[in-house]
Amino acid sequence: MFGWKGKMLRIDLSRRNCSVEETPSDLIRDYMGGRGAGLKILFDEIDPMTDPLGPENKLIFATGPLVGTGVPAGGRYIVVSKSPLSGAIANPCCGGYFGPNLKFAGYDLLIIEGKSSEPVYLFIRNDVVEIRPAGQLWGKWATETERLIRSEMSEDFDEWELNNMSIVTIGPAGENLVKFACIMSDGGRAAGRSGLGAVMGSKNLKGLVVSGTGEVKIADVGGFKKAVMDFFEEGRANETLEKRRRWGTWSLPGRANKTGTQAALNFQSGYFEPFTKFEDPDFIRDSIRVRDEACFGCPFACSKRSRIEDLAYPGTTKGPEHESMALLGSNCGIGDLDDIYRANYLCNELGMDTISAGAIISCAMELFEKGYLPEKDIGYPLGFGSNEAMFQLMRKIALREDFGDLLAEGGNALARKYGHPELFMGIKGMGMPAWHPQGVEVIGLQYATNNVGGCHTKATLPFYEGRKDPERHVELTKQDQDYIAVVDSSVLCWIIYHGPLWGEKLLSWLQITTGIDYTENDLSLIGERIWNLERIFNLKAGLSKKDDRLPKRITDEPRVKNQVVHLDRMLPEYYKLRGWDENGIPTPEKLQQLGLEKEGAGI
């Protein structure tokens, strides 16, 4: 078999056993891998109404046919589960080396079910699978956990073997079931949104160690080598990709701010004066960068490892990415780069999603400034720009201490408790990312219809060539959502494959690697099937049209460019294009076209 490994590993933490299964051929045919395959397995095996933090929920680490092949920017993995933050489907994507290592160990997917009675971590090396005690690791921060696990292993393995292990961890936030805890891997990479760190925590699973000495086969090796060389050349000629290489996402905060489309002060504005210094992205690069850090097989190395001179923040961390700079920075009134670094560092180490943490803290800041949230409840003042208070609060959230315990429940819980649910800038309970939707209103539609909630990575932002014509925005949103579902199922990096070099590239990588004669049509059908099955999962989990909404601030209060987002105009058009009825429910014809009659029964 080319591309796929053809095997999946299932580990039951309750019974402490594991089994190897064949990756079903119809699963591959209909859902490709990654996000799609994980979704289908989750859909078939859990009740969508299940408690996301209960033992019935499952956690699926999924790779795809392109992972570990060396396709440029094809080294990522997806984690699929039910989200404790939104109650909806969750499928964050993460880079580093873990995905390829899972393939080298021999598996397309890793399915984790049940709940361990005590803290454990998993050790997977080829066909050796061990459940090891993790009591000694409980409470440890993310990279410290990695370090301790490696030192435990150092008796049995040499430096090179240790170096080739990928370690996935949760920090204290995941252990304490913070609803927006993330899963960390490879020293600072995050499967960030949706709170799946809490799902790991609920299973008493502190980490996974994966390595393997196996191979991944490619159907047309000669064609593959040539295509990669061509891709290098195209990459060099592409201005956007060259920017990614030099600055990663650091070229964005200054630009977004300059155009007034950057989340600022809990989305009360699209501009934050202290961010003007980031208009020169070399300012960030020169101040904190240590090195460029590629995911497996990526020539662009957009990730930047960074450090500051502060003994309280030892070592290095990854980022802060644009989204983190916006949500932890401008959106919280924090303009100092070192302070943004500190906030990002704490999130990475405590194991919390930077975007969600920023969204919730900025909501608390606005509640405080408006006088709705009394200082005595927090213990200290928390206006916009309160850096030290914010760092302290982050630790409290991760440990669920004092006021942090409420924030750990998510933005909706906080804003409701103080009587102003409209002040949490979230969708399906998940805080919105950096791009202010009032900048280009289709962004609002993309956030509102995203199956996982307020997240920017499941459609193509309207800044790219071919994506700028407002007349076509709704139609292209549908098309791009379906396309990215296949990108996430293959698995390619969204940062590279969502705009400039797209469409035909995905198709040709899949053909060359797997030897299967895919057509554009096959892929869009797979993508649309995935999108619709996610929708069905959400409907069965109790979500509905009322959850496809934006915060009132975005639809009613012009804060950016004197514009509001007309979601009520775009949403019906979107539903219609999707073949859904006026309540956002897939019609029987659509279900039949996608082969989802059985899955969609009873919605």
Next chain:
Amino acid sequence: MRIKIDHLKCTGCKLCEVVCSLQHTEAVNLWRSRIRVFIKEDYCLPVIAGPYTEAMCNSKDVVLVEGKEIDGCVVCRASCPAKSIFKEPDTAIPLKCDFCGDPPDPQCVAWCDADALTICD
């Protein structure tokens, strides 16, 4: 002709490992690559397989690279009984860089888009 390594430019992408294994085995298997990259948070170190040694040496030591202390066994190019890399995973047959291609066209250099690997005379 030699391969020059500028480890400060290395991003840890491992594309050199991918192509070296493709070149020699027609599949991706990093453990069959004649070049391996040692990756730490603040540096990456590509190492190319040199000659085989029958016994491990006595010079196990720490070396300094750009002010960083690194285990001498890590930077050592030998395929040696004491370490895991540069040997076939199943048979432990030692592997050595053969300056692949005919005429020589080191594939790892061609695939190092970051220019950490270059050819010099």
